[in-house]
Amino acid sequence: MTEGATEFSGIKAGGPSCFLEGILMSADDSIAEPLPLDAWHRARGARMVPFAGYAMPIQYDGIMAEHAWTREHAGLFDVSHMGQVHLSGEGLDEALEAILPADVKGLALGRMRYSMLLTDTGGIIDDLMLSRWPRGIYMVVNGAVKAGDIAHMRAKLPATIGLDHMTDRALLALQGPEAFAALKRITTGEHDLGVLIFMMGGRFQIDGVDAWISRSGYTGEDGFEISIPASEAERIADLLCAQPEVKPIGLGARDSLRLEAGLPLYGHDLSTDIDPVSAGLTFAISKRRREEGGFPGADLILKRLAEGAPTKCVGFSVEGRLPAREGAEIFTGETKVGSITSGGFAPTVGAPIAMGYVDAAHATPGTRLEIEVRGKRLAATVTPMPFVPHHYVRKGAA
Amino acid sequence: MTVYFTQDHEWISVEGDHATVGITDYAQAQLGDVVFVEVPPAGTEVAKGKEAAVVESVKAASDVYAPVSGTVTEANSELEGDPSLVNTSPEAAGWFFKLTLSNPGELEGLMDETAYKAFVAGL
Numbered sequence: 001m002t003e004g005a006t007e008f009s010g011i012k013a014g015g016p017s018c019f020l021e022g023i024l025m026s027a028d029d030s031i032a033e034p035l036p037l038d039a040w041h042r043a044r045g046a047r048m049v050p051f052a053g054y055a056m057p058i059q060y061d062g063i064m065a066e067h068a069w070t071r072e073h074a075g076l077f078d079v080s081h082m083g084q085v086h087l088s089g090e091g092l093d094e095a096l097e098a099i100l101p102a103d104v105k106g107l108a109l110g111r112m113r114y115s116m117l118l119t120d121t122g123g124i125i126d127d128l129m130l131s132r133w134p135r136g137i138y139m140v141v142n143g144a145v146k147a148g149d150i151a152h153m154r155a156k157l158p159a160t161i162g163l164d165h166m167t168d169r170a171l172l173a174l175q176g177p178e179a180f181a182a183l184k185r186i187t188t189g190e191h192d193l194g195v196l197i198f199m200m201g202g203r204f205q206i207d208g209v210d211a212w213i214s215r216s217g218y219t220g221e222d223g224f225e226i227s228i229p230a231s232e233a234e235r236i237a238d239l240l241c242a243q244p245e246v247k248p249i250g251l252g253a254r255d256s257l258r259l260e261a262g263l264p265l266y267g268h269d270l271s272t273d274i275d276p277v278s279a280g281l282t283f284a285i286s287k288r289r290r291e292e293g294g295f296p297g298a299d300l301i302l303k304r305l306a307e308g309a310p311t312k313c314v315g316f317s318v319e320g321r322l323p324a325r326e327g328a329e330i331f332t333g334e335t336k337v338g339s340i341t342s343g344g345f346a347p348t349v350g351a352p353i354a355m356g357y358v359d360a361a362h363a364t365p366g367t368r369l370e371i372e373v374r375g376k377r378l379a380a381t382v383t384p385m386p387f388v389p390h391h392y393v394r395k396g397a398a
Numbered sequence: 399m400t401v402y403f404t405q406d407h408e409w410i411s412v413e414g415d416h417a418t419v420g421i422t423d424y425a426q427a428q429l430g431d432v433v434f435v436e437v438p439p440a441g442t443e444v445a446k447g448k449e450a451a452v453v454e455s456v457k458a459a460s461d462v463y464a465p466v467s468g469t470v471t472e473a474n475s476e477l478e479g480d481p482s483l484v485n486t487s488p489e490a491a492g493w494f495f496k497l498t499l500s501n502p503g504e505l506e507g508l509m510d511e512t513a514y515k516a517f518v519a520g521l
Contacts, residue, residue, distance in 0.1 A: 063456040064431040345433040
């Protein structure tokens, strides 16, 4: 039995392929440097795989069990591979609005916003999170493309804007319905953790360590993302996992959780060939930015906002048990109408689900199409996303 | 009955010209939770080292190769309803298919249990 390209190796996955190359670390994998929690993961029995140029934990106990634990309790994810960047300087908001479609000027202190770096033709260079910090903007970008993102920003932003790649920080995500209770128990600060609502962050202390904590994440559950000094990462991870609600969770369950939540993954569902309208990310372009334009690719994006995109990102419920994965082609009769960009078995749904792009004429929920997997046609229905309801906390705790 | 192993982590249990094929405990542990198994129907001709079955875990699809050439006589229909048998009982109830060997000489290049354990220990 062999296996090859996988979702997690950063290589485009096709049909059945080589497992050992993807799941096991081989001696010649070039890993830039260990992440702050490398030894911590190994000591907890994680299986490490190459991802985004780092060795990262794909699973501890098993993807199904870790997925279920996160949906029911709280899972701790190490996302220290992601790029943490602090931007500052005179005219920062205007400068960022020239490279992003977000309403940066309207972003209040502690508030967080989803946005994208765009090419001049509206393609997505990366998707990211912006937060207003007291002296600038804190940005989190995807690990696999962070070097390119930073080079792009340095080239596009004026010299007056400072860009600090915060390589001395680790990033943890605590996700699940019990995340709040677990984190609150060990967090102190000027404010109670309960003041945070979804897409809001603030400064807190965990066991005396300064932490930027935001109520956000990538699983569809309530949860938090926690930026701390890399030197304190092991101690904080230990403390979090000492809470009875918390277990460490690998990349495998992170992928199945985000797919059930209908959240796109850069490099799979998003690329420079895809614009935000086709991707269904129009919520990230505010009313003011739509009226004013002035962001890269605005001509094409505003045209597509008005007229609709020729292809659209949709979810699929797949009949049977056989997963349809990235690269599988979508048909109606003999006509190819799209392809799958993410897919797999959904543990909470209990069936295979997928995300892909289809011609707009076939994108209406309820449309019945076929997905080809190894020469077989699987019946699939266009399904509104998320597949599992979001449980974001949008109002403050009582 | 003699059991042989391949470097691709299949096992084959041979009795005369008849054999049963599955994947090893090591393989299932690496794969993780198995959610679907595609086994060749009876009558399928399989060739040594060529794809014979597909096992899908939560994270990926993997080919299973035929350890030797032959004709499939039976596929494990239990796997359709309960693919997790591959995780819970890889070397017994989680077998994949049975076949009639067309060239028993092909068994000679395979490992016995001791050799396979040493092979896995070196990975």
